Amino acid sequence: DLQVDLLTIAFRCDLTRVASIQNSNAENHIRFPWLNSMGDGHSLSHAGPSSTNEANELILRDTWYASKFYRLISQLDQVVEGDKTVLDNSVVFWGNELSVGNQHSHVNMPFIIAGSGGGYFRTGRYLTYQNVSHVNMLVSFLNAMGIEATTFGDPQFCDGPLAGLH
Numbered sequence: 001d002l003q004v005d006l007l008t009i010a011f012r013c014d015l016t017r018v019a020s021i022q023n024s025n026a027e028n029h030i031r032f033p034w035l036n037s038m039g040d041g042h043s044l045s046h047a048g049p050s051s052t053n054e055a056n057e058l059i060l061r062d063t064w065y066a067s068k069f070y071r072l073i074s075q076l077d078q079v080v081e082g083d084k085t086v087l088d089n090s091v092v093f094w095g096n097e098l099s100v101g102n103q104h105s106h107v108n109m110p111f112i113i114a115g116s117g118g119g120y121f122r123t124g125r126y127l128t129y130q131n132v133s134h135v136n137m138l139v140s141f142l143n144a145m146g147i148e149a150t151t152f153g154d155p156q157f158c159d160g161p162l163a164g165l166h
Contacts, residue, residue, distance in 0.1 A: 004068060008075040011086050021072075023065065026097060035060050045101025069094045073114045090115040091141055095134070109134055113165075117144035121165050129162070136162040 003021055010016045024030050028041035037057045044061075047054035069092075076087035092114040099109045111134065116123050121144060135152050140161040142149040151158045 001068070001071065004072045004075065007072065008079065011076065011090075012079050023068075032061055032064065035064055037061055042101075045098070048102040049100070065094075069112065069114075076115070084118070087115045089118045091117040091121070091144055093141070106134075111137065113137075117141075120144040127164055129164075132162065133157045133159065136160060137165070140165045
């Protein structure tokens with residue numbers, strides 16, 4: 001909560017325009033005693049969705065992460081900036097590096113984008129894409145910030161901005 005609060009204060013005071021919060025790394029050896037979730041995060045993700053206890057523990061953790069994401073966007077939505085809010089003028093992205101941990105899969109990756117980047121993105125929608133690299137979404141973020149890029153990272157994994165976000 002303190003990280004989210006400090007981030008909101010930094011935006012409120014215009015100390016920064018860019019920030020990131022990373023809760024773990026790929027090894028994810030974190031335990032969540034405040035949730036009575038003492039399993040190793042990496043092992044839990046490798047147990048697979050058919051392992052009910054481990055899957056439920058991951059759902060509990062993801063719900064906790066979702067509450068922190070909600071805290072952040074709610075706070076940013078309370079900070080008035082002209083005729084909009086900081087959230088309206090921001091792009092807040094929540095993602096994971098894998099869709100299914102035990103398969104190391106990048107297929108059907110769930111991402112959440114909040115804020116419209118000052119009106120650049122249409123919000124309030126659920127979109128699905130087939131066989132599209134998430135790097136295209138990062139190009140869209142650059143474009144929303146006024147950077148006229150057509151690629152991000154390794155060009156072999158990028159086709160340009162993600163269609164339909166704008």
